[in-house]
Structures are given as C-alpha cells and as structure tokens.
Amino acid sequence: MVNVKEHKKEETTEERLDYRLTKKYLNGYLKSKEEILEIAKSEGKDKIYRVLSFGGGTQSSHLLEAHFQNLVKYDYIVFSDTGAEPQFIHEQVAFWQKRQIEMSNKTPFIITTHNSMKNGLEEMLMRYIFTDYQRFQMPLYFNKVTENGEIVPGGLMPRQCTGDFKIVPVQQAVRNRIKEELGLRRSQPMPKNIGIIMDIGFSFDEVNRVGGYVSHQSKYIYLAYPLIEEGLTTRDSIHFLEENNFPSKRSRCYFCPFNCSGDKGKAIGMEWEEIIREEPISFLKACFFDDQLRSVQATGKKNMRSIPYFHSSRTPLREFYQAEFDKLEKMHVEEMESWILHWYAFLNQKYLKAAA
Ligand code: SF4
Incomplete structure (x- = not known):
C-alpha cells in the first residue's frame, strides 16, 4: 500500500x-x-x-x-x-x-x-492554423451559431x-x-x-x-x-x-483554457494573471493563437463549426486583458516576430514542402 x-x-x-x-x-x-x-x-x-x-x-x-x-x-x-x-x-x-x-x-x-509532433501543442496549433491539418485537440470555450444566425454561448470542445x-x-x-x-x-x-x-x-x-x-x-x-x-x-x-520549501506551481500549458481569472484562479493556483506576470511573452503567444484560431475558423475551411475562445468569458484574450496586452505588445514586438518567423520556417520545412 x-x-x-x-x-x-x-x-x-x-x-x-x-x-x-x-x-x-x-x-x-x-x-x-x-x-x-x-x-x-x-x-x-x-x-x-x-x-x-x-x-x-x-x-x-x-x-x-x-x-x-x-x-x-x-x-x-x-x-x-x-x-x-x-x-x-x-x-x-x-x-x-x-x-x-x-x-x-x-x-x-x-x-x-x-x-x-515533437514540439507539442504549439506545433499542433500552428499546424492547424497554417496548414490543412484538421485534428484540433484542445478544450477551448466556444460560441455556437444557431440556425437563424444568432451567436449563443456553447460549452467546451473535447x-x-x-x-x-x-x-x-x-x-x-x-x-x-x-x-x-x-x-x-x-x-x-x-x-x-x-x-x-x-x-x-x-x-x-x-x-x-x-x-x-x-x-x-x-x-x-x-x-x-x-x-x-x-x-x-x-x-x-x-x-x-x-x-518543505519545494516549488509548488501548478503544472499546465501556458495557454491552458482552464487558467482562471481572479479568486477562482487563485483558489486552484492557475491564473492567466500568473502567466501575464511571470511569462509575458507566453501571454502574447496565447493571444496570437486565440486571434488566429477565430480567423481560421471564420474561413470555413476547417472542420471547427463553433467560434473558439481561450478565455472562459468567451472574450478575446487581448480584450479581456486589454491594458496588459497593449503594454506588453509594444515591449515584445521583436521576440514575437522572431517566434512567428521561426514557426513559418518550421511549418514550411516539415509540412508544406513535404506536401508540395
Ligand atoms: S494543461 Fe490544458 S492545454 Fe495543456 S494538455 Fe492539459 S488540458 Fe491540454
């Protein structure tokens, strides 16, 4: 035992x-x-x-x-x-x-x-957004579009x-x-x-x-x-x-949709605020994925029928944390650009060239 x-x-x-x-x-x-x-x-x-x-x-x-x-x-x-x-x-x-x-x-x-996908979930997201890959594997919050075109809150993706x-x-x-x-x-x-x-x-x-x-x-x-x-x-x-003075942060991905805000996040030790504070570039990357996924979903080329959000409020992350986003975006322009360029090169090499 x-x-x-x-x-x-x-x-x-x-x-x-x-x-x-x-x-x-x-x-x-x-x-x-x-x-x-x-x-x-x-x-x-x-x-x-x-x-x-x-x-x-x-x-x-x-x-x-x-x-x-x-x-x-x-x-x-x-x-x-x-x-x-x-x-x-x-x-x-x-x-x-x-x-x-x-x-x-x-x-x-x-x-x-x-x-x-040795580069993990970042690779899955980049691949989903920029190639014809159709397998989406994250539990994002979503809004549904009803038959008469109304947008209503849905649940969580599998x-x-x-x-x-x-x-x-x-x-x-x-x-x-x-x-x-x-x-x-x-x-x-x-x-x-x-x-x-x-x-x-x-x-x-x-x-x-x-x-x-x-x-x-x-x-x-x-x-x-x-x-x-x-x-x-x-x-x-x-x-x-x-x-025992051992490290005690909760493990999760930096963009995990189960990150919560305010007291709820504090209670379970997983907060967007912690990511913003400790890893501002990761927060900007999460905002990037959040925006890009809605854009690619809107093209109708993906099998994703609902409108995805990383934040439980079903608000774009950059809007939910507007002040923080505006400040950090200006501070980390170069890092974000080089991260995106790195991924373009990677996708091109691994998926797009292979498919050509
Ligand atoms: S931490 Fe969140 S995003 Fe990462 S694997 Fe678990 S559920 Fe998925």
Whole structure:
C-alpha cells in the first residue's frame, strides 16, 4: 500500500475523505493499488513495473518526493513535455532532477514528447492554423451559431490534448524502455506476464477526472491514483510542498483554457494573471493563437463549426486583458516576430514542402 499520508502535517476534514464512497469507486472505475495488484496477478502478470507519470506540478511532485524518501517504489519516472509548459514548470522539473541526485536516487527519469509532433501543442496549433491539418485537440470555450444566425454561448470542445500529449507519450516511453530492457524490438508485443502500474497524481478533489483503472491504449497498463486513495487534496499537496520549501506551481500549458481569472484562479493556483506576470511573452503567444484560431475558423475551411475562445468569458484574450496586452505588445514586438518567423520556417520545412 502506498503511504503518502505520512507527509501530511495537519488533520483536516479531507483526511476523512474515503475513495470507497466515491461514485468512481462504486461504479468500478477506481480501484485501490492492492486491488489492482490482485487483478494484475489474476490476469497472469507476474512481473509488474511501477511508474510515476510526472507532470512537474504539485501532486505528482508530492508522489515523487515520497519516492525519494523510499515511501513509494517506482521503476521509472516519466515526464511528457507538451511543448507549451511555462518556463517555471521546466524549472520545477529541473529542480526535481537535481533533488533526485541529492537524494542519491537512481530511478530512470525519462523526458518524452508527442511521437510525431515533437514540439507539442504549439506545433499542433500552428499546424492547424497554417496548414490543412484538421485534428484540433484542445478544450477551448466556444460560441455556437444557431440556425437563424444568432451567436449563443456553447460549452467546451473535447479535451484530447492531455491524452495525446501527456498520457500516450508517457505510456509509449515506458513501453519502449521496458521492451529495450527485455531485449525486444519496439514492434514486438509485450510479453503476457508483464504488467505496468502507473501512478497518476490526481487528488481527491479531482476524482471526477478518473477515467478507469486500465489504460485505454494498453490493457497491461493499470492506472492507480494514490493521492485519491489516501484522501489527499490538491491543497494538501501544495501545503506539503510549501512547508518543505519545494516549488509548488501548478503544472499546465501556458495557454491552458482552464487558467482562471481572479479568486477562482487563485483558489486552484492557475491564473492567466500568473502567466501575464511571470511569462509575458507566453501571454502574447496565447493571444496570437486565440486571434488566429477565430480567423481560421471564420474561413470555413476547417472542420471547427463553433467560434473558439481561450478565455472562459468567451472574450478575446487581448480584450479581456486589454491594458496588459497593449503594454506588453509594444515591449515584445521583436521576440514575437522572431517566434512567428521561426514557426513559418518550421511549418514550411516539415509540412508544406513535404506536401508540395
Ligand atoms: S494543461 Fe490544458 S492545454 Fe495543456 S494538455 Fe492539459 S488540458 Fe491540454
């Protein structure tokens, strides 16, 4: 049984949270790690690899520190770079790599990316905007155009980016590494006796994000949620990290539509204001994507029927933060121009020339 609860400093009401009472558990989507082990054994898995899917943010850092303190065993630690994390998340990843050395921990720490779009979600967005690529993978807010031409607020587009740019790359990297270890080629099937238990750092307050205890991609990859099992919330992990002077910023892409404004953002530790303050150029890039996506959607050449917005208010980002945008735009003209030129050259080389 994974015991990360030892890290908890205070008794809180959350400590009484019991995963066995959640709908996810009662409906069979969530299992304890002991139950998963039993299931894996009953399915003939006698060699189990244990993996941490590391996001560089708060909850999985909590699990990583538990591993460094020998409270949780992992055979691999894997971080998938979405190509759009703020620099402060890369700095947090570097912090944990350094701490691993200080703690004399030798577990392989793998950094991986999307298989074909190594530059991640920025590449996906640029490709969608400037080539004929049609697969859009982000959960943007949208407005719908009704049959009589009225524009009304819609919901959120499907969220496929986490799966495509985080979950799948992590699973591929682990599969490849294990096959390498076993002397197999990547194309060879995984031996039937191999199972992988992958820890995901969802907290109790995120239990609704649990989609099952078996990976949709590989039946021999089982998904465990130790923080949920221990009844630990996001706040508990942040509290633990802060108390120990560890970095505690929430991981996400700089343009993640789940960035919130004002008190709501502060409450979950993810704010547009933080991006504006810490990474003004990233904020300008987000405004660029926001504007460009609506322009390309308006051409009718894309399969996107609704009008997309990065901000939950369904207002252009540059308008929602008009004063900040006006100031920053003037300050960073050259950086933005060179970023855009870099992408034009990249797209031309990788997609447009190839298609010509
Ligand atoms: S942080 Fe947001 S944008 Fe990035 S992969 Fe996750 S949901 Fe998608």
